Amino acid sequence: MNMSKQKIIGLSLYVLFILVPIYWLVNMSFKTNEEILGGLSLWPQNFTFDNYMVIFTDPSWYMGYFNSMYYVSLNVIITLTVALPAAYAFSRYKFLGDKHMFFWLLTNRMAPPAVFLLPFFQLYSSVGLFDTPIAVALAHCLFNVPLAVWILEGFMSGVPREIDETAYIDGYSFPRFFVRIFLPMIRSGIGVTAFFAFMFSWVELLLARTLTSVEAKPIAAVMTRTIGAAGIDWGVLAAAGVLTILPGLLVIWFVRNHVAKGFALGRV
Amino acid sequence: MNKVENNKAWFLVLPVFLLVAFSAIVPLMTVVNYSVQDIFDQNHAVFVGAEWYQEVLRDPRLHDSLLRQFMFSFAVLLIEIPLGIAVALMMPTKGKMASLSLILLAIPLLIPWNVVGTIWQIFGRADIGLFGWTLNSLGMDYNYASNTGDAWATVLLMDVWHWTSLVALLCYSGLRAIPEAFYQAARIDRASKWAVFRHIQLPRLKNVLVIGVLLRFMDSFMIYTEPFVLTGGGPGNSTTFLSQTLTKMAVGQFDLGPAAAFSLIYFLIVLLVSWLFFTTITHMDKE
Numbered sequence: 204m205n206m207s208k209q210k211i212i213g214l215s216l217y218v219l220f221i222l223v224p225i226y227w228l229v230n231m232s233f234k235t236n237e238e239i240l241g242g243l244s245l246w247p248q249n250f251t252f253d254n255y256m257v258i259f260t261d262p263s264w265y266m267g268y269f270n271s272m273y274y275v276s277l278n279v280i281i282t283l284t285v286a287l288p289a290a291y292a293f294s295r296y297k298f299l300g301d302k303h304m305f306f307w308l309l310t311n312r313m314a315p316p317a318v319f320l321l322p323f324f325q326l327y328s329s330v331g332l333f334d335t336p337i338a339v340a341l342a343h344c345l346f347n348v349p350l351a352v353w354i355l356e357g358f359m360s361g362v363p364r365e366i367d368e369t370a371y372i373d374g375y376s377f378p379r380f381f382v383r384i385f386l387p388m389i390r391s392g393i394g395v396t397a398f399f400a401f402m403f404s405w406v407e408l409l410l411a412r413t414l415t416s417v418e419a420k421p422i423a424a425v426m427t428r429t430i431g432a433a434g435i436d437w438g439v440l441a442a443a444g445v446l447t448i449l450p451g452l453l454v455i456w457f458v459r460n461h462v463a464k465g466f467a468l469g470r471v
Numbered sequence: 472m473n474k475v476e477n478n479k480a481w482f483l484v485l486p487v488f489l490l491v492a493f494s495a496i497v498p499l500m501t502v503v504n505y506s507v508q509d510i511f512d513q514n515h516a517v518f519v520g521a522e523w524y525q526e527v528l529r530d531p532r533l534h535d536s537l538l539r540q541f542m543f544s545f546a547v548l549l550i551e552i553p554l555g556i557a558v559a560l561m562m563p564t565k566g567k568m569a570s571l572s573l574i575l576l577a578i579p580l581l582i583p584w585n586v587v588g589t590i591w592q593i594f595g596r597a598d599i600g601l602f603g604w605t606l607n608s609l610g611m612d613y614n615y616a617s618n619t620g621d622a623w624a625t626v627l628l629m630d631v632w633h634w635t636s637l638v639a640l641l642c643y644s645g646l647r648a649i650p651e652a653f654y655q656a657a658r659i660d661r662a663s664k665w666a667v668f669r670h671i672q673l674p675r676l677k678n679v680l681v682i683g684v685l686l687r688f689m690d691s692f693m694i695y696t697e698p699f700v701l702t703g704g705g706p707g708n709s710t711t712f713l714s715q716t717l718t719k720m721a722v723g724q725f726d727l728g729p730a731a732a733f734s735l736i737y738f739l740i741v742l743l744v745s746w747l748f749f750t751t752i753t754h755m756d757k758e
Binding site: 210218224225228231243245284285286291293296297298301308309310341342345348349350354358389391394395398423427437443447448451452464 | 593
């Protein structure tokens with residue numbers, strides 16, 4: 204198979220392209236600042252865990268991870284709960300203003316985030332949610348929910364209507380059909396949606412930083428702290444960067460089977 | 472697909488509508504409000520009509536960064552969309568290798584944006600970074616901090632590194648949603664690989680590609696953190712994109728009125744271009 208050999212080489216090259224900067228990040232995280240700034244070395248000469256120790260022993264660091272995970276999970280749950288029924292409605296029914304509504308949803312992802320900062324701060328302060336994970340989770344819904352609806356609608360439209368109708372004829376109620384038959388058919392779409400919702404919420408910095416001060420400070424905001432008067436603490440920043448990748452890897456590990464699984468027609 | 476007329480479907484959409492409207496409408500009204508007033512302090516503001524809009528539209532800074540921004544987003548789409556499709560097609564479909572390649576591809580997406588900038592800032596340096604060092608020892612005079620072309624190439628490369636995976640993951644999951652029966656039919660017809668791609672895979676990828684193109688356009692059009700961390704928009708103003716010009720105006724000079732007018736114009740441009748993409752791609756389908 205000549206073709207698949209080409210595929211393997213192409214994919215390997217691309218993965219290499221992705222991994223080299225990551226390797227550099229990991230490499231940096233085990234070095235002292237003197238060594239990082241001192242010159243080029245392909246692996247740590249004075250191997251150290253100090254950068255990681257800083258993060259694991261300082262509550263403001265590890266609580267940052269905890270806070271981020273808290274609001275990100277909340278956001279993913281809210282996003283999927285509201286987006287699944289809505290996407291079904293958009294993919295199956297015609298209703299008053301459906302097309303406008305569909306496009307309007309996405310327009311909320313288009314406004315420059317800097318525009319929303321001050322109004323958001325005022326809005327969430329006035330309802331008493333400032334500095335809570337709920338505020339960040341809700342704020343991130345602004346860009347995650349529309350995206351989720353769009354992605355899910357795309358996948359749902361790929362499922363032929365006949366499947367819905369057959370299920371009703373077979374006596375399925377709507378909720379039972381939706382959960383038992385329909386959702387498994389679009390599992391690759393749900394997997395990728397969950398991952399994207401997680402990812403966009405996890406890396407977002409501007410809103411998360413504006414809506415929190417002490418109690419719910421996210422990890423990405425804690426990281427900007429390493430930029431102090433004495434310059435950037437490169438080692439700790441690199442270690443923190445490495446640690447930000449891990450929860451996401453866990454998430455993609457859980458959804459990977461759904462993303463990788465296709466659907467076979469005629470399951471009903 | 473034939474859709475059924477059913478206005479009760481509104482109830483399925485209502486939670487989404489309320490949730491998004493809660494976060495979107497109040498802030499947007501505030502911005503519109505700022506853009507037509509001259510604000511002195513909390514209680515003193517004068518209605519100035521369209522004055523800020525005229526001022527911003529005449530501002531050469533806007534013209535420069537807008538042109539730069541379009542060039543950048545165009546380059547991003549031109550590279551990332553085909554590359555993303557190609558990567559998705561190369562990925563294995565079953566077994567451990569499929570999981571492994573999914574996980575590896577996802578890594579760049581999971582790093583907070585400021586850290587992405589930081590990694591490349593070091594990675595590209597000629598003295599202590601592998602990338603810069605390698606280029607320079609190959610005889611290239613690469614320096615992103617002083618050479619405009621190098622700064623552009625670095626920001627572009629950084630974006631490709633960071634975001635191509637998003638297109639690839641979307642397309643990969645889209646490919647998985649193609650029923651096996653389609654491929655079986657193609658095998659019976661002895662269709663070539665290209666024919667399978669052109670007539671089965673590409674049309675079925677349309678839905679996810681619309682999302683991929685729109686997302687990459689919108690996000691690259693709003694790029695802020697990466698060039699900011701890398702060179703602060705330099706050398707000169709060569710990598711100062713729209714978001715940075717806006718932030719300088721709003722935070723640096725605290726010109727709330729013009730900044731609000733600027734952001735609404737910005738918003739309308741993204742809206743217009745996205746709408747053009749969207750209608751063009753969905754219309755191609757009907758023909």
